[in-house]
Amino acid sequence: DAKTTQPPSMDCAEGRAANLPCNHSTISGNEYVYWYRQIHSQGPQYIIHGLKNNETNEMASLIITEDRKSSTLILPHATLRDTAVYYCIGGYSTLTFGKGTMLLVSP
Amino acid sequence: EAGVAQSPRYKIIEKRQSVAFWCNPISGHATLYWYQQILGQGPKLLIQFQNNGVVDDSQLPKDRFSAERLKGVDSTLKIQPAKLEDSAVYLCASSPSMRDNYEQYFGPGTRLTVT
Numbered sequence: 001d002a003k004t005t006q007p008p009s010m011d012c013a014e015g016r017a018a019n020l021p022c023n024h025s026t027i028s029g030n031e032y033v034y035w036y037r038q039i040h041s042q043g044p045q046y047i048i049h050g051l052k053n054n055e056t057n058e059m060a061s062l063i064i065t066e067d068r069k070s071s072t073l074i075l076p077h078a079t080l081r082d083t084a085v086y087y088c089i090g091g092y093s094t095l096t097f098g099k100g101t102m103l104l105v106s107p
Numbered sequence: 108e109a110g111v112a113q114s115p116r117y118k119i120i121e122k123r124q125s126v127a128f129w130c131n132p133i134s135g136h137a138t139l140y141w142y143q144q145i146l147g148q149g150p151k152l153l154i155q156f157q158n159n160g161v162v163d164d165s166q167l168p169k170d171r172f173s174a175e176r177l178k179g180v181d182s183t184l185k186i187q188p189a190k191l192e193d194s195a196v197y198l199c200a201s202s203p204s205m206r207d208n209y210e211q212y213f214g215p216g217t218r219l220t221v222t
């Protein structure tokens with residue numbers, strides 16, 4: 001699995017876009033980029049994944065650089081309920097979680 | 108659709124005692140995972156089942172941990188004997204198949220405290 005690097009914490013104002021970066025410079029050609037989040041005292045929740053192209057779903061958008069060495073998860077209009085630890089994972093068939101980014105959305 | 112069920116939600120035991128956790132995955136999901144999450148860290152995969160067969164147990168401390176998935180549905184994870192460093196949240200997850208495992212569905216976890 002690819003090693004990923006994320007900032008330990010980020011802040012975002014409610015209603016604004018939250019842009020969470022992830023560095024995965026060692027990712028190989030067939031490894032996906034997955035994003036999960038974990039709200040306090042709950043199990044992780046799948047958000048989105050991608051290989052090369054940018055992806056969007058009802059929860060978020062994933063922007064992957066052309067060289068695939070980094071990506072950004074975008075929550076377009078953050079709410080207080082988006083406060084959570086966000087994990088960026090590079091891999092193929094298994095998930096190796098790091099420490100993630102603690103996103104705090106405040107009023 | 109019912110989610111992944113786990114029980115108990117909390118357990119406190121003394122070191123050297125044994126403990127068992129139960130997981131009921133989403134109906135029809137062939138792949139089942141057990142993770143260990145120590146406070147302040149991300150979840151760590153302990154074991155992965157495909158139906159009732161073990162796919163990956165490379166990070167399972169086999170001298171004290173065991174897991175089974177009889178009939179390819181429910182699963183139990185056992186620790187015997189427990190150590191202080193086993194204090195953690197034990198998460199169960201399931202996915203429709205190994206090919207579609209990008210979206211794993213996690214249960215609420217069992218918080219184990221070993222004193």
